[in-house]
Amino acid sequence: MSADFGGGTALQASGDELRSGGLWNRLRRGLGRTRKGLSGRIGAVLGNDQRIDEGVLEQLEETLIEADLGVETSLELVERLRSAVRSGSVARGDEVGLRQLLVDEVAVLLLDAPRAEWPPPPRITLMVGVNGSGKTTSAAKLAHASLARGERVLFAAADTFRAAAAEQLQVWGERLGVEVVRRPPGGDPAALVFDAVQAARARGVNHLIVDTAGRLHTRGQLMDELAKVHRVARRASAEAEGRSWRVSNLLVVDAGTGHNALVQAREFGAAAPLDAVFLAKIDGTAKGGMAVAIARDLRLPVAWLGVGEAVEDMVDFDPRSFAAALFG
Amino acid sequence: MFEGLQDKLQGVFRSLRSEGRISEDHVRRAVRQIRLALLEADVHVRVVRSFVGRVQELALGEEVLSSLTPDQQMIRIVRDELIAVLGEPGAELQFEGRPAVVLLCGLQGSGKTTTAGKLAVRLRGQGRNPVLAAGDLQRAAAVEQLRQVGAAAGDTVIEPAAGEDLPAFSNRALAVARDGGFDTLIFDTAGRLHVDAESMAELTALAERVDPCETLFVCDAMTGQDAVRSAAAFAEGAALTGAVMTKLDGDARGGAALSLRGVTQVPLRFVGVGEKLEDLELFAPDRIASRILGMGDVLSLIEKAERVVDRQETERLAERIARQEFTLEDLRDQLRQLRRMGPLSQLLELLPGQFRGANLAGAMDESRLVAITALIDSMTPRERRNPAILNASRRRRIARGSGRTVQELNQLLRQYRQMRKLMKRTRGKWMQGIRGV
Secondary structure, rough: OOOOOOOOOOOOOOHHHHHOHHHHHHHHHHHHHHHHHHHHHHHHHHHOOOOOOOOHHHHHHHHHHHOOOHHHHHHOOOHHHHHHHHOOOOOOOHHHHHHHHHHHHHHHHHHHHOOOOOOOOOOOEEEEEEOOOOOHHHHHHHHHHHHHOOOOEEEEEEEEOOOOOHHHHHHHHHHHOEEEEEEOOOHHHHHHHHHHHHHHHHHOOOEEEEOOOOOOOOOOOHHHHHHHHHHHHHHHHHOOOOOOOOEEEEEEOOEEOOOOHHHHHHHHHOOOOOOOEEEEEEOOOOOOOOHHHHHHOOOOOOOEEOOOOOOEEEOOOHHHHHHHHHHH | OOHHHHHHHHHHHHHHHHHOOHHHHHHHHHHHHHHHHHHHHOOOHHHHOOOOOOHHHHHHHHHHOOOOOHHHHHHHHHHHHHHHHHHHOOOOOOOOOOOOEEEEEEOOOOOOOHHHHHOOOOOOEEHOOEEEEEEEOOOHHHHHHHHHHHHHHOOEEEOOOOOOOHHHHHHHHHHHHHHHHEEEEEEOOOOOOOHHHHHHHHHHHHHHHHHOOOOEEEEEOOEEEHHHHHHHHHHOOOOOOOOEEEEOOOOOOOHHHHHHHHHHHOOOOEEEEEOOOOOOOOOOOOHHHHOOOOOOOHHHHHHHHHOOOOHHHHHHHHHHOOOOOOHHHHHHHHHHHHHOOOHHHHHHHHHHHHHHHOOHHOOOOHHHHHHHHHHHHOHHHHHHHOOOHHHHHHHHHHHHHHOOHHHHHHHHHHHHHHHHHHHHHHHHHHHHHHOOO
């Protein structure tokens, strides 16, 4: 199942990965830059000296931090490497073994979080996150994937605050052939979501994607508003006759975010229980290492990676491949 | 998760007071804490490495070794060094040419369009006559966004015509600005990835075409380690004259500012501190330094307070706090003043860590302020001055009168007691902090 990103080995493609092979390759290319950087440096660090001493471990720690795994997670991982060396389960100077252990440990942290899955339709997905994290583009990608599964999708433009946010979603809607429920700017997002749920039911839609306004988690009032949007979505959909809708909250995190990503996950989760993370903009040089810290501290899984600007540029998150691609 | 560096250093040096001497070992342990604090603030590892190297050298001098309060001394060294690396305070834009062109560039979602609107407002306030160019031809509805931002600010926005490419649009924007009598053209561009060679070449070509007197890199304060790579690439692709750090109204420590400066030498000019168009300030290195160290930004808080708070009233209050006579009436008056200062969460963010830790943020959410004021208003003056007399029947009456619940009232009273305790405990530090500034 796991794609082998290791040194020079061809990508082992399963059926799923064949279908999305182009994307995996793009992701691999993107992460490849990381891998080269990281493995090169780890190699350099370990190659010069046969002994894995404290200096080496510290440099390793910096390497992890540089991938945005965060100070706490990085220190913990290095501590595990240290005890592995001490206990003799990795020989001193065994670069390959040490690197493999690092990949395993990161994968374990990621796999410890529950697996992110599409809940069965009908469902409502709330896209939440700070300003500029990539919610609207990610909503479009999610809709594209949903349509490909044969689902009927409706957008709710619940960002009634930012200039032209609804227009942005509208453009995506037109490209995808997805209708958009809108309201005049400044309207109440909770009321809009209520309407959107009614509309979704009336139109036989089975996936309502709600694009909420970007908000910094330090703004108490805006977080209360988000909690209300979530409550209304649940209540409105629970009243549906017969089938019950599953409401999930998807936190969109910019892969370039540092330690603040963890705070975001915690605070947004306090306002509306999060189901998974959408890690956006992983096509640059940012590694999105914060995904590891989020999984470790909050047991919150990553569901998808955003790997480009087109609607197709979304891949399912695979913990082992991600870990391997980070540290190859 | 982020305790202030100050607390950690106090821990390091605690054992010292009994020993009476600082050893090199102490300094090394302190430097390790400084390193972690900077890394937690998202300063790039390479920048941190060279930074702590310098700090260690400075600290190993006798200054710290003979100091009576080594933790304070250490903080001062770190803070001074941070300020030095962060560079000069932000300078206003320099204009040249007619129209003078200000070019904005950066990654997707960094806040370019909002910053363009904020700059226009700022420049108009300085007597200039700016016009905005919607040069983001990529992102869906980006032009519409700038149009609306411009409308809110009362600005003219030059928009691309259907099918117009960037070179043609930029030429026309220059001409429109010149012919329309505008002295400044603020040019918004598409967000781009620094690894996208084609897109970066487009930026370089655009810069050559419009010949900007200011090219500003817009950077999200929440950016992690990758900030150095993107900033370096943008500095190479376009001759940057400055950087704008956005979204500083959140709780990110903003270590990216140090990375950016340490790696590119590009001066920081402005910071974005809110969603309103007025929320753009000149970059202040000392404030960012305090923020990176988790020491809060008491200076900003005081400035803000000075604008709205009645000085006499405050002095009266300080005395009452000192005498521990802080009543619910005082609390209500304070909350009223506080609300005039803007969103509460922003204010709390400016406070040093030890205050934030006291769960004030949770206790004083905006909507709760309304509830608290209502509750206190429903008390008799005697009750406000002496809440100890609040028995069950009085509590029920107050709850009914204010339209809130008894639980909410109880919570308020708990918080009030907590607050009094907190004031008692931190009074010294707080006063010291204010006087120190």
